[in-house]
Amino acid sequence: MKCSSDEFTLRPIGVVRSPYRTMEDAPRQGRLAPEVVSKIAIFWPFREGVGDLGGARHIIVLYWLDRAKRDIMFATPPGSSERKPVFATRSPNRPNPIGLCVVEVRGIAEGCIEVAGLDAIDQTPVIDIKPYSPGIDGLPGTGKG
Numbered sequence: 001m002k003c004s005s006d007e008f009t010l011r012p013i014g015v016v017r018s019p020y021r022t023m024e025d026a027p028r029q030g031r032l033a034p035e036v037v038s039k040i041a042i043f044w045p046f047r048e049g050v051g052d053l054g055g056a057r058h059i060i061v062l063y064w065l066d067r068a069k070r071d072i073m074f075a076t077p078p079g080s081s082e083r084k085p086v087f088a089t090r091s092p093n094r095p096n097p098i099g100l101c102v103v104e105v106r107g108i109a110e111g112c113i114e115v116a117g118l119d120a121i122d123q124t125p126v127i128d129i130k131p132y133s134p135g136i137d138g139l140p141g142t143g144k145g
Contacts (some may be wrong), residue, residue: 012125013049014042016063017112020121023067023092028078030101030119037106040113040126047111056131058104061118064125065097099124102132 017039020026027033040061042050053059074083075091086094103115113129 010064010127012043012064012127013046013129014040014126016118016120016122016124016126017041018118018120018122018124020119023121026119026121028119029090030103030117033119034104034117036118037114037116038118038120040115040118040129042111042113042126044111050108050111050113050129052108053105053113053129054131056105058102058132059113059115060130060132060137061099061101061103061115061120061126062128062130063099063101063120064127065092065099065120066125067121068097069093070095070097098127102137 018026019036019038027036070093072091072093073086075086075089075093076083077089077091092099099120101118101120103117106114106116108114
């Protein structure tokens with residue numbers, strides 16, 4: 001695959017409104033705090049793209065970890081003492097710090113999507129939202145989770 005440029009532009013579609021103020025406040029995975037409610041405030045130009053989210057009960061939120069370190073090539077996963085290459089971990093510190101979380105939709109009103117189980121900190125830029133589909137996104141036979 002050829003790329004014509006080393007850079008491209010992402011435009012945030014919204015921003016997270018979360019009770020987590022720092023990286024240390026947030027759980028390492030959103031599923032570890034399924035009761036915590038956050039909001040995704042969608043920016044005006046993108047609001048009509050939300051609708052009722054097709055009735056999805058869960059969505060995949062992709063967000064830019066804007067406060068992560070981008071020069072880290074190794075990380076030590078929680079519960080391990082072994083340093084691993086960053087792409088073998090789920091560390092937020094990585095060359096392109098894109099976060100991904102499957103969350104439960106609690107409500108949609110006035111350009112905000114209320115969700116439970118999001119691990120992003122307050123003011124994190126949201127870059128995309130997709131409906132979660134168990135038939136497509138859940139891989140049978142791959143183990144737990």
